[in-house]
Structure formats: structure tokens, C-alpha cells
Amino acid sequence: MSLKSIKFGFIGAGNMAQALGKGLLAKVGLISCKSDNSVQSRPSESLPPGLVAPEQLLAAAPERLLAADPENGTLEIWRKWGANTTNSNIDVLESCDVVILAVKPGLFPAAVSYEGIKVKCKLIISVMSGVTIEALEKEFCLHAQVPVVRVMPNTCATVGAGCAVFSRGKNVTNEQCDIVKALFESVGICKEVPESQINAYCGLTGSGPAYIYTIIEALSDGGVKMGIDRGSATRFAAQLVSGAAKMVLDTGRHPASLRDDVCSPGGTTITAVHELEKGNLRSTLMSAVEAAANKANQQGK
Ligand SMILES: NC(=O)c1ccc[n+]([C@@H]2O[C@H](COP(=O)([O-])OP(=O)(O)OC[C@H]3O[C@@H](n4cnc5c(N)ncnc54)[C@H](OP(=O)(O)O)[C@@H]3O)[C@@H](O)[C@H]2O)c1
Incomplete structure (x- = not known):
């Protein structure tokens, strides 16, 4: 099935859904998305x-979101991008081929449980952390035996540099997995893993952007402390992490081998690395991944 013939629905149109929508649409060449969510036309030939x-x-998005701020609500952003919008989750389940579930885990299954609806979709893709394939299948087998895929993405999808892993449920075909891969590879890297590893990836790459933002901020603080202006310090710290x-x-x-290359004997870098070791940086980062993975395990129960 060609991606160009698939109608994609989003139940939950917030940060993660927008990251995916933005990434996909920015690739189309019709719009460019700025950090404030405003858009501008781009020449498609470029x-x-x-x-x-x-x-x-x-x-x-729920009706209450529209009522609260119709001009600037969640759906207004999608409309600016040229996407279709609705305040009915049933519309999505009844009219789309592939449905991406991106509500908070605590709102599942309420956000998709409706008596007597005619679920049309052929594939459900859940990005909800901690919600298991078993729980998803229990809900969607009630309706129409819809195959489910569980994905753990991250928000770096917004800039086409995301990390996503996925696990397939029963009756998911290789062709459907290709759709999932194409979708998430359009905004980063993606691979299939056993479901037993999904929460570990949640701890590593799902929550990971927050760890790296903290590191960039702290490096920038160090630069400012040593006399660099804030704007330059943050820009150079971010480029440093990216590089x-x-x-x-690339290599x-x-x-550790790359680090060895830049630690000359008795030099500045090994002196700084010693400070990182005294501050338990590596152990703290390992504990952060472990804590987030354990939290995801708890949420799934
Ligand atoms: N953000 C990340 O970095 C990240 C990474 C990996 C996985 N995830 C997963 O992605 C999912 C979404 O996270 P998020 O950060 O995108 O959250 P979010 O920004 O809060 O988006 C969720 C959206 O769903 C709306 N919503 C609430 N009830 C709904 C309903 N019954 N039907 C339809 N929409 C409803 C929310 O509206 P209100 O604001 O009015 O409640 C909100 O706009 C979560 O399950 C999370 O575990 C997120």
C-alpha cells in the first residue's frame, strides 16, 4: 500500500502527535514549521x-479544547498546516486507515472506547508510553480485530532527528510494519524490537532529550561562568553535542575510544573528565535511564 493513499488519524493532537505531523508535513515541502508553531510557505521545488x-x-481534540481557545487551540495549529481536524475521536476511528494514538497513557482506553462504532482503520499505532500490546489488543479486538503496533518515539522527530522503536502485535503484516518504519524513518531512525525492550528505550531515547537539554544548559552555564555570552555559550554547547x-x-x-583521542596526557580535557567522574555524571545518567524505564513499567501495570 502506498503511503500517499493512506489517511492517517491522530487521537491526541498534542506535543508528540504534532512532532510527527510536523515532521511528515515539513517533508512534503508545502510548509516550513517554526519553533513557535507558526508556518510559512516554502517553494516545493527546493x-x-x-x-x-x-x-x-x-x-x-476534545471539544473543550476548542471551546477554551478556538483561535489558538491544539487543532488550530493542525489547520494552519492544512490538515483536517475534528472534535470526534469516533470520526478518526471510523474514517482513517491508520490511527495514531497519542493521548496520555492514563486516558487509555477511555479515549477510544465507544459502543457500536464501525472502526474502519486497518492499523492502530500507539505512542503511549507504558501501554502494552496486550492492553491495546484487548481494546481493539473488542471492535474489529484491528492489528496494533506499539511505538516508543521521541520529540526530536520534530526536526527530523527522532529515535523510534516499535513492536508488533498479533496479525500485523510485514507490509504494515513497512508503513510504521516509513512513517517514523521520515522523521529520524526507527527499528523493530521485542516488546520486552520498549520500556528500556523509553528510559533511553523517549525521555532522553530532557537529559541532553539539561547537559546543554549546564555546559552553557559553564561557558557563561567563564565569560562567554549566553547566546554563544548555548549555541556552541548544542553544536558540540550534535558534533x-x-x-x-559516523565512525x-x-x-570511550573517541574520548581517549581527545585526552592528552596531563592535559585540560583529562582534568575536566576527572571532574565529571567526581560528580558521578556517568552513574547519574545510567540511573536516569533506569528510573524512567522503571516508571514506564509501573505505568503499564
Ligand atoms: N512528549 C514526549 O516526549 C513523548 C515521548 C514518547 C512518548 N510519548 C507519549 O505520547 C503520548 C502523548 O504525549 P504528549 O507529550 O504529546 O502529550 P500532550 O501534549 O498532553 O498531548 C495529548 C493531547 O491529547 C489531548 N486529549 C486529552 N483527552 C483526550 C481525548 N479523550 N481524546 C483526544 N485527545 C485528548 C490532550 O488535551 P488536554 O491537554 O486538554 O488534556 C492533549 O492535547 C503520551 O502517551 C506519551 O506517553 C510522549
């Missing part, structure tokens, strides 16, 4: 062909 067109997307990550990805070398 961009690579995208995976989906705005009219292939249908985003749902070091590219070294790891395939172990990070």
Missing part, C-alpha cells in the same frame, strides 16, 4: 518529495 500531503491527516554525536554515529567507534 525540497525533497514528502511522504504525505496535509489533507491525508485528520487530527482530533560529538555525529562522530559516534561507529566506541565513545
Whole structure:
């Protein structure tokens, strides 16, 4: 099935759904999204062909969101992108081919439990952390035996640099997995893993952007302390993290070996690395991944 013929629905149209929608639509070349969620036209000839067109997307938000601030509500952002919107989750379940579930885990299954609806979709993709395939299948088998896929994405999808892993439920075909891969590879990297590893990835890459933002902020603080202006310190700290990550990805070398290369005997860098060790940086980051993974395990129970 070609992605260009699929109608994608979003139940829960907030941060994660918008990251995915934005990533997909920015690839289309019709819009460019700025950090304040405003959009501007881009000449389509200057961009690579995208995976989906705005009219292939249908985003749902509860009516109360519209009533609260109709001009600037969640759905207004989608409308500015040219996507279709509704305040009925039933519309999404009854009219879309592939439905992306992106409400908070505590709102499942209430956000999709409606008596007597005619679920049309052929695939449910859940990005809800901690909600298991078993729980998803229990809900969707009630309706129409809809196959389910559980994905753990991250918000870096917004800038096309996301990390996503997924696990398939019963009766999910290889062709449907290709749709999931194409969807998430359009906004980063994606691979299939056993469900037993999903919460570990939640701790590593789902929550991970927050760890790295904290590190960038702290590096920037260090720069400011040593006399660099804030704007330059943050920009250079962010480029530093991006560059070091590219070294790891492009060379395939172990990070410790790359670190060795920049630690000359008795030099500045090994002196700084000693400070990191005294502050337990590595142990703290390992504990952060563990704590987030354990939290995701608890949420699934
Ligand atoms: N953000 C991340 O970095 C990240 C990473 C990995 C996984 N996830 C997963 O992605 C999911 C969404 O997270 P998020 O950060 O995007 O949350 P979010 O920004 O709060 O988005 C969820 C949206 O769903 C709306 N909503 C509430 N009840 C609804 C209903 N009954 N039907 C339809 N929409 C409803 C919310 O409206 P209100 O604001 O009015 O409640 C909100 O706009 C979560 O399950 C999370 O575990 C997120």
C-alpha cells in the first residue's frame, strides 16, 4: 500500500502527535514549521518529495479544547498546516486507515472506547508510553480485530532527528510494519524490537532529550561562568553535542575510544573528565535511564 493513499488519524493532537505531523508535513515541502508553531510557505521545488500531503491527516481534540481557545487551540495549529481536524475521536476511528494514538497513557482506553462504532482503520499505532500490546489488543479486538503496533518515539522527530522503536502485535503484516518504519524513518531512525525492550528505550531515547537539554544548559552555564555570552555559550554547547554525536554515529567507534583521542596526557580535557567522574555524571545518567524505564513499567501495570 502506498503511503500517499493512506489517511492517517491522530487521537491526541498534542506535543508528540504534532512532532510527527510536523515532521511528515515539513517533508512534503508545502510548509516550513517554526519553533513557535507558526508556518510559512516554502517553494516545493527546493525540497525533497514528502511522504504525505496535509489533507491525508485528520487530527482530533476534545471539544473543550476548542471551546477554551478556538483561535489558538491544539487543532488550530493542525489547520494552519492544512490538515483536517475534528472534535470526534469516533470520526478518526471510523474514517482513517491508520490511527495514531497519542493521548496520555492514563486516558487509555477511555479515549477510544465507544459502543457500536464501525472502526474502519486497518492499523492502530500507539505512542503511549507504558501501554502494552496486550492492553491495546484487548481494546481493539473488542471492535474489529484491528492489528496494533506499539511505538516508543521521541520529540526530536520534530526536526527530523527522532529515535523510534516499535513492536508488533498479533496479525500485523510485514507490509504494515513497512508503513510504521516509513512513517517514523521520515522523521529520524526507527527499528523493530521485542516488546520486552520498549520500556528500556523509553528510559533511553523517549525521555532522553530532557537529559541532553539539561547537559546543554549546564555546559552553557559553564561557558557563561567563564565569560562567554549566553547566546554563544548555548549555541556552541548544542553544536558540540550534535558534533560529538555525529562522530559516534559516523565512525561507529566506541565513545570511550573517541574520548581517549581527545585526552592528552596531563592535559585540560583529562582534568575536566576527572571532574565529571567526581560528580558521578556517568552513574547519574545510567540511573536516569533506569528510573524512567522503571516508571514506564509501573505505568503499564
Ligand atoms: N512528549 C514526549 O516526549 C513523548 C515521548 C514518547 C512518548 N510519548 C507519549 O505520547 C503520548 C502523548 O504525549 P504528549 O507529550 O504529546 O502529550 P500532550 O501534549 O498532553 O498531548 C495529548 C493531547 O491529547 C489531548 N486529549 C486529552 N483527552 C483526550 C481525548 N479523550 N481524546 C483526544 N485527545 C485528548 C490532550 O488535551 P488536554 O491537554 O486538554 O488534556 C492533549 O492535547 C503520551 O502517551 C506519551 O506517553 C510522549
